[in-house]
Amino acid sequence: MQNSGIEVLFEGSNLERLLGGLLVTIEISFVSIVIGTVLGVLMGLLRTLNLKPLQAVLRLYLEAFRIIPILVWLYVVHFSFTPLLNIDISGEATSILVFSLWGAAEIGDIVRGALQSMPKHQEESGAALGLSRIQLYRYILIPQAIRRMVPGAINLATRMIKTTSLVVLIGVIEVVKIGQQIIELGVIKAPNASFWVYGFIFILYFAVCFPLSRFSRRVERRWQN
């Protein structure tokens, strides 16, 4: 029997390189989630204030990311920043920028939703006790709201990790790109490599996202009561 092709995964440093590529994906998502969370919390707090024009702007910002596909955003930033603003940023930087802005929009909405879903009497009881506005947020609203935010935020994280696979299309060297390189190199020796390499990448993504989505479901169930 000829090479079945699965060996290609274990030849030389292929396995290591693929895992390294996955790490790039995870790094981009991780950094974006951190930046997105910080900006998003701020945005969510701003959206609970009753400032009509500000609300309209932030709402528009959120809808822009909901309506236009992320891949289009990646293209727009990737192809227009360099010539228009005369700055050269790498594919990674582009990705982190786009994903952070997207994350900020979505986290902002999660934070707003959680804060607004808080029963009014919580705030009123706090005020009756003589807590200041800041104390109210710090001791009453935020601790309770966080419980309602966590499942949504983890969900967003898995969505982001999955969506990060798109950065290969703007030239970032991540797991899919490395997979393609391995397939191209072995095109004569292991003609069936693409089945195994893409199959393996499929499983890699699953291995990262499945525990996360399980975790978020469990948190959701436990904190619902």
Add this chain to the structure above:
Amino acid sequence: MNLDWEFIAESLPLYGDAMWLTVKLAFWAIVFSLVLGLIFSIVLYYKVRGLSLIIQAYIELSRNTPLLVQLFFLYYGLPKVGLKMSEVTCAIVGLTFLGGSYMTEAFRSGMEAVSKPQVESGLSIGLSRTQLARYVILPQAFAISIPSLGANVIFLLKETSIVGAIALMDLMNVAKDLIGMHYKTAESLLLLVLAYLILVLPLSIVLSWLERKVRYAEFGN
């Protein structure tokens, strides 16, 4: 910024074709995933032994992997084991594989949200399980599911932006080609964004309107 209007006018037909392709792919993917979702959610709701387990495994696989990798596996991987599909078939299969699980979850949570007294009343007036599903659960579940079904429809429409990766001439690919050939970056990207706005925005507005309407359909809660 000065836009080259002549170039824009010349490339409009290309974008038109690509939008048509997007609509076609999204349409079939949405239809197939709705059918898949309806069947699977009924199986899950009635906890059909064995089948439920398989469907659950499928849902987890589909939801926890990116469409891009699913498409690459379908398009480049499967032919190596003898399963060859055209680009269009591949895209529709991939999108259905992804969308089917989201639709299943939407229908199922709708079915589970039908209030218990409704189900009990149905049983007490002697409806069979099929009648119960047909006359009591599904009509209400469908109304309850509309917001999430709508969100999935938009999600699938947006996800079609990835099919360019398997050599289909979709909007992304047209824009990329035009940028590569003519360096008209601003014009190409503007048309790209506009095309998606034309596709998604009306749908999104209709859906949020529908969402407010169907609230009336929730009985007994």
